[in-house]
Amino acid sequence: MKPLYRSADIRAIEHAAAAELPEGELMRRAGRAAAAAAQRLLSSAAPHPGPADTFPDRAPALQRLQVRVLVLAGPGNNGGDALEAAAHLADAGISVTVLHSRPGNAQSPERAAAWRRAADSSARFEELSAPAVQTGDWQLVIDGLFGIGLARPIGGALRALVEAVNQLPCPVLALDVPSGLDADTGAIVGPDGIALRASHTITFIGDKPGLHTNEGRDHAGIVEVAHLDIDPALLPTAELQLNRLELFARHLHARRHSGHKGTYGNVAVIGGATGMRGAPILSARAALHAGAGRVYVLFPEDPLPADSGQPELMCRLAEGYDFGQATLAIGPGLGDSATAADLLARAIASQGPLLVDADALNLLAHTPALQRALASRGATAEPTQHALQAARLLDASATAVLTPHPLEAARLLGLSVAAVQADRVAAARTLAARLQAVVVLKGSGTVIAAPGGDCVINPTGNPALATAGTGDVLSGLCAALLAQGCPPWPAALAAVWLHGAAADELAASGVGPIGMTAGELIPAIRAGINRLARLNLVR
Template sequence: MHDDLPPPLYTAAQVRELDARLIAAGTPGFELMQRAAHAAWRALRRRWPDAGAISVLAGAGNNAGDGYLIAALAHKSGWAVQVLTVSEPGQLTGDAAQAFAEAQAAGVSISALGDASELRGVLVDALLGTGFHGALRAPYAAAIERINATGLPVLAVDIPSGLHADTGQVEGSAVCADLTVSFIGLKLGLFTGDAPDWVGELVFDDLQADPQLVAQQPYAALRLAGAALPQLAPRSRTAHKGLFGHVLVIGGDRGFGGAALLAAQSALRSGAGLVSLATRGEHVGASLARCPEVMCTATDSTYQLPTLCDQADVLVVGPGLGQQAWARSLLSAAAASPRPQVWDADALNLLAMGAVKLPVDSVLTPHPGEAARLLGCSNAAVQADRPAAARALAERYQAVVVLKGAGSLVAAPDGRLLLCDRGHPAMAGAGLGDVLAGLIGALRGQGLAAFEAAALGVWLHASAGQQLGAGGRGLVASDLLPTIRQLLEDQCPCQR
């Protein structure tokens, strides 16, 4: 799984600041615009070498300037080119006005987008840049509808118009791009929220920016990428099971025993030295038959749990737990334990109800609905700004938070934010969250701190899903376990 994109992710304001730094250091703004146009034109020709025609849809800012220069390059290469404007070009200023003049001088056909305009060739979206936010307004909304209705290939310049550069939110609609070419710094909103449905293939070009200047620019988040992932230490030849953590999974009310067993199996397959399962007595037989390596205890009374917690190094609480009296009593007992903990599923729902207080040094793994309950807001509000929701949860509960979904986020109480852009829609099924909870618990048991265990666990889980998802629908949670094990070995070899 090759990954040639840089790890830092920026807000639109941070990219504008970086752009200003580059200009102040001696690179003229128009030269940066020219480099962007060349980068987009190269990417367009690689993707559609035989297209022979482009239609550039241009707006009113620097994004339009990029579009005019792309049109000039295509015209000089002998392609059939037209620029269709949704804003009066005479209102352009600065570098964008200079780009318009260059396209005019090159002989590019430039006209207003109208009902009779025929879109042809590759469509180049140069309508709205990273400064866009809110709902689309006329005439941009109609132009985007025209683009999406054609079925023609689409290249988005820097970001698909209508997509929020910081959050990945789309209010109403956005350009559905086949290829997006982004410049200078990757925008956080290209990877989370609604973005995966609109961005298409993503190509990045730093426009030859000075690496030292780039390194000085603060960023909003880091992408989880192989070279920068947390590492488990290799094991010595004299290693034994007592060195790699005893994980206790607590969950599995009547009818939900599979969730707890999946978490326990995941912990085992991810390298935990010992794994115990505290669950309903009805599930003990199934656990022994399915996974005899798990030490399964019928736990129908809360009084049994403190001893089990004392014997463990890490608790994974919530898979299949339910919300009835049995669940509440077990969760209260777990919360009283000083052990590091991973809370998932109904443990989070009970936490949101105020039924229990979260212990220190915990990891929370909510999906958007659970996150909304924990924050006391709507699911839509969480999805509208996933980075802000993840950070708010981490601060409110003073815990490491994994906000699951497309572009999963890992947030720490100190403000650090990681994003995982791996995964596959075939992962949309039951039990995958239980596998993730068990995986993070196992990594904690093997010595990783909460933030690092969550980061590596999310990457392994999503990477396994992406690899297996290539086979299409029908992926089930237990399918991930052998692949997670192999990816973990590839990333953190058991022996030197």
């Protein structure tokens, strides 16, 4: 499991652990972990040492290279962690400069002890200032300005300091959380706030949701968790976790020789008003390549005779098609006509597997009666329960999957986009409970929420997905998984993970992140599904 803990949980764990340990032990452990992470970063960035050098003791090699490390030590306990790290690095023979912000009030005893250890080392101390950052030739910066307790935006001289660090070309290691970033939400603290951009973050005791969604992925970089040898019995059951293969892989089955197209379900993508015909085509192509047995494209009017690029798709008029014979994905390019609204009402009433996206979400936002019908559909589903920690794995096919981006979610919730982004987890959970649906709140660190409160943040994906049509591909992928019998909750988890993983694979091969198109995702998604199916076959 990859649990995510909110700040209140971390403080409770820290308080309980500190009661069982010598005073300051947790800070000393954090300092040692930070120093070790810093040395790993320095070693990976340094030229490979000669034959005379021995590993894992890399300090002599780093010393000969005249490595210079800048440590930013803020006034609180996060600054104490940084001071401990500075003392360890200086004792290892590394040139360390500490820009120190003295506490305005009495500091904690453990921070005072950390300051004394750093002061007794060979580390050089200077006052915090932007010029001190800009004039140094640093190989690494360690950010210990502010931790999880920051309540107001960084301003004044410290803002200038953060701006200066953000201009440096060297790696930046944040301790616990990049300064200025909300550890719970991934938002930057304050409406006009600023956050330090780290290339790496070592976070203490447990992982935090804000490092993996919203602004967090841009500011936290590569995240490492240092558990500080906390007794596992002190860790509460986490309400959040990172998406991972174990949550859904068992639902991706290898094909049986005796299977046929009827075995793997029908998908009907409903959309494609005039001028938006490409959206349902992309969605339908994704559904076909993700394994659906038959795929239909149902247009609200004037159906295309066929998709010349994918003749396996069956293009028809939505009127007259029996919605009960397929998994429905409604919304891509649907438009906002009266016909579109009628089709959405029919889809909700169908009671079969349903995915709602794009224009269908906007129609839903403007039609309270449809919202009530959707919520009633999910509330009467009587799902079977499975363990996702203490969570629910919604098996009921009547539970819809909604895939809003932040603006669509804002319309559904009657909020601003800024309010949704300020706490993406809360927004997704509220929407899931209100509409009794699995909600996929798209964006950096997509949030997947279930009506009962289960919530997962997805770690795959990259900026290549910031292009038109990728949401349509996600809809078709998820609909195909539903059609093949995957329950709504694991189908949403699998679809989001596979969608992001395909983008990661393409970016790694040079197809993106700049200029990747939505259609290029589809074969990469197919390859990913087949890899997972083969793993299940081996097991």
